[in-house]
Amino acid sequence: MTTKAAGRASAESTRAYRNMLLPALIAVTAFGIVPLMGMFALSLTDYNLIKGSSGHFGLDNFFRLWQDRRFVNSVYVLAALSLLGVAFQVVLGTAVAVGLQKIVPKWKFARSLFLAPYAVPHIAVALVWLSIFTPTLSPINAFFDLFGITVPTMLTSQNGAIAAIVIADTWATYPFVMLLILAALNGISDDLDEASALDGASRIQSFFYITLPLLFPALLMVTLFRFIDTLKHFPLIFVMTKGGPGRSTQATNFYGYVQTFQNSNVSYGAAIAVFLFVFAAIVSFYVARLNVRLTNG
Template identity: 35%
Template structure:
């Protein structure tokens, strides 16, 4: 009894198989460094794990106790509100300043290229170095800014020691470090805008605002959405600035959610509760990113 020969693999299937084989090691490594820690975080959040009670490590008799406690934890709820204020302020400023500077620096001259390079310096600094720079700026005894204000007859108290200005001082420092990211992305997008629509609109009498509003902005909107998503996610990681500048104070006015999780884990050893806070942050970032992306892309499609 003869059997028909098996058909040989097509070129497309061979290429797909090669791609999968090449990606497998990277996917395994990605799973190990992302999925495994995330699963551990979620599992720990379902336990009352505490360094003062190691026996509770694998106790799951009431897995939602930490999450129920969060609903009644006023300090946690205040930290969420503080985080939202910081995120909205810093992301809005970074998008506005980055967009404005990109429009001003959009050109091909050597001078503009040099200026753009200078503006990129804050972004390449390690976060702890940026935090130390702003610690010096906000400390009246050694701050060049405070000395200049005093010389001009406008003495000012420390912004990070004032409860009404501490959070906005952190937002300013975060904006200074990360607005170059938006500027760089928008500059790259501006280079892709064709000249023909701009020249045609100019010949028809359109002013600069109309050129920006009706021609340039539709091209830039997808880039701004991506920048907003990246900066929104990173705004939840402003830990170095808060740790160096205010340590969550004065009081708890700059205590954002991840900093509160740090305090619960390393000051009070409530690792299970801190893991629940971190899990809520993770879910919240996903939901906010999905919402911003959906609204941004829908707005782009509507045009």
């Protein structure tokens, strides 16, 4: 093949790849970028579902965010729910994955069993845990009542309600962590374990000094995915606590819903959504960059 022909083939190949990307680009633009721009434009207005808009255009909604005690409170609630939730999910998901891979590798059915909660819709998860945490309905309370033991009520205190949501969220989503970590573990050769065993390392030492560092990129990515997902906390709060007691579980996403649908402040709700999007984008960007740096050594 001549150089000219090779160049032509390369150009055709590039064009073909671009054409293949086109449907995805159109879809992302139509269903991602355009609605996002629309939401950003809406956040710059003073549009209210009932009153309409005066035509004012500006950053007022964003300045209002920082003066709004309820918004600031919602960020603290979100931080507590996200950080605690992700921490428990990553630890539990990793522990189960390592157990299934290293301790009981032949129990294939156990993987399906542990995966089951992930298939349950979030609303159903919320209803199940709501009944568990409601003393008059809870089978746990009923059991302990037989022995005269009173189980503390979780949903009526701020810390208890946050813990209840974290527990329900962890139960529903740790299988996601487990799946990704299992996939990562499959990519680590057993030879490394065998070699470390020959050198006298215990299984725990082998895990902490060999397996865990090799899992780090996967752990980082799964933590990021879960963290971004927890920014969207809604169904569990909506069903289990309705944002209460008081407003102590009104996370930012829930507060955006309250402003938009309950209070009809659509433009302010859009500003809250823009805040969440920008925050998630910044976190994603830095974690992705960190991941590249770690992967490249």
